[in-house]
Amino acid sequence: MKIFFLIGITLIGLTQAKDWWENGNFYQIYPRSFKDSNGDGVGDLNGIAEKLPYLKEIGIAGAWLSPIFKSPMVDFGYDIADYRVIHPEFGTMEDFKNLIKKAKEIGMKIFLDFVPNHTSDESEWFKKSVQRIEPYTDYYIWHDGIIDENGERKPPTNWVSAFRYSAWEWNEDRKQYYLHQFAIKQPDLNYRNPKVVTEMKNVIKFWLDIGVDGFRIDAVPYMFEIEADKNGNYPDEPINENCPNPDDNCHTKKIYTQDQIETYDMIYQWRELCDEYKKEHGGDTRILFTEAYTSLENEIRYYGDGKRNGSHVAFNFELISYTNMGSTAADFNKHIDSWLNKIPKDVIANWVLGNHDNHRLASRYGPARTDLFNIMLNTLPGNAITYNGEEIGMTDVWISWEDSVDPQACNTDPDRYYAVSRDPARTPFQWDASNLAGFSSSTNSWLPVAKNYTINNVLMQSRSPVSHLQVFKKLTKLRQEPAFQTKTLNEKIVHNNVLLYRREGKGDNYIIVLNFGKNSETINLKEKFPSITNKVEIITTSIQSKYTDGEIVDATKFVAEGEVGTVVVSV
Ligand code: GLC
DSSP states (O other): OHHHHHHHHHHHHHHTOOOTTTTOEEEEEOHHHHOOSSSSSSOOHHHHHHHHHHHHHTTOOEEEESOOEEOOOTTTTSSOSEEEEEOGGGOOHHHHHHHHHHHHHTTOEEEEEEOOSBOOTTSHHHHHHHTTOTTSTTSBOEEOOEEOTTSOEEOSSOOBOTTSSBSEEEETTTTEEEEOSSOTTOOBBOTTSHHHHHHHHHHHHHHHHHTOOEEEEOSGGGSOOOOOOTTSOOOOOOBOTTOOOTTSGGGBOOTTTSSOTHHHHHHHHHHHHHHHHHHHHOSSOOEEEEOOOSOHHHHHHTTBOSSSBOOSEEOOOHHHHHOOTTOOHHHHHHHHHHHHHHSOTTSOOEEEOOOTTSOOHHHHHOGGGHHHHHHHHHHSSSEEEEETTGGGTOOOOOOOTTTOOOHHHHTSOTTTHHHHOOGGGSSOOOOOSSGGGGTOSSSOOSSOOOGGGGTSSHHHHHHSSSSHHHHHHHHHHHTTSGGGTSSOOOOEEEETTEEEEEEEETTEEEEEEEEOSSSOEEEOHHHHOTTSOSEEEEEEEOTTOSOOTTOEEEGGGEEEOTTOEEEEEEO
16 A cells, blocks of 8 residues: 555656746747848748757747738737738748748747737728628627717727727728727727637637647737627726826726736636647647736736636746836845745746847846846746847847837837837847848848947857857756756845845755846855855856856855856855
């Protein structure tokens, strides 16, 4: 009996081995800007396929591609005209299949961007909905509008689009308003229509059949709006007094247009679909990443409700949303804790420091702190998410108001567009010092290449023994060590403007030292972490540090230099 019991325990131990996605560093590719293979100034699928070995070499577990589907490109692919067709600028379905094949050959996972909230107004679904052709009539949210006291027609509610101005647009053909929570050309789908739910599940299955490993799900909190009342009307949202301009998105509090309870169930249904797919077809777990800028409480619900599972990786935007250049070690400590303490014990943490919607890491926190943040991203427990270019410390590129193409910038006034423009973080990837940074053989790229490309590019950094890229590679390798595979952060300490934490596993004892301040601090690491040895070895450190990798230093007098991050290990 006892023997059976012991065998049982061992088996449970074995079956609980980590799933492939649990500790990966996942990489976001912005396809328009990654690599152009045909010289038209726009990145494409063959370009991505060509660079897969690079991703493998720098230790990436899988990459998600911002949308590659047929699109008028009003929101650069987030306005989809056909979920099943590859946008010609990116290539063909054959190219995509070839990309998947190559990725599988080298053990790289590929995820697609699934954009469920809206289509393009150039989608056949929308065109048929305008004409009330069944079954499309109610695929979108339509309303007659209201007639005001002067007999004028007005939008049904005060709802404001994320890109400014009314979220309702009049359609002259159907003689009704439709809802668009983003650009006018991005009509919101109606998830209260079961046909839309089925339709979108079929889209997921379509791409799973082609061999993708999962999806990043876009703009999740926007999927549902409050249900219309019995007369088909919707309520106004309360006004935010701190944001007086009615055209600004912040003018209304999003209690009826975001974070509706039904959203979570939809994510659970998609999770079920992916789990079922694995059961039926075998292969590795297909995973879901969810993009939701929302409260931590809501964020947690995407993981599941205790009975049903949801997202595998609910993007953690705590650091991106609440920290900046001036944030202190105490601030980072607080936001790391708030996430780690709130997520359910059985889920995997994740850390996001950059994406195509935010200013670049090096510009947000200062170029000198590029390595410090990459060290933090890669040494915290769980998944790390890297936006293309952050591994070499690419910076934002200034783009004039006249040259801006991002709809979020173009809908804003010239005197304040820069704060919201997403173009600066979307410029072409810097591969080498040749024409257009080796991104394209064309004379022009769709967004300008950063001027510093001759001194900041992959080729140069891979040839140099000391570079952001070398630090990054060390880190992705380090993540494979047992100490970084656990869910726990051992002690974590704030010392002035330095954040220190310990990761331990299989006899290895690592300390991570992150000095957010400008001044050096001499710290007795041994006193702070009694379990380490008196002497420690430098595993990796920011490029400007006076320490070198492999150097053995005195842990009792460790100099944490300003804006430097370092990983050391007990020897
Ligand atoms: C997501 C995308 C963003 C896009 C928006 C509308 O937030 O990341 O780029 O504009 O959704 O699809």
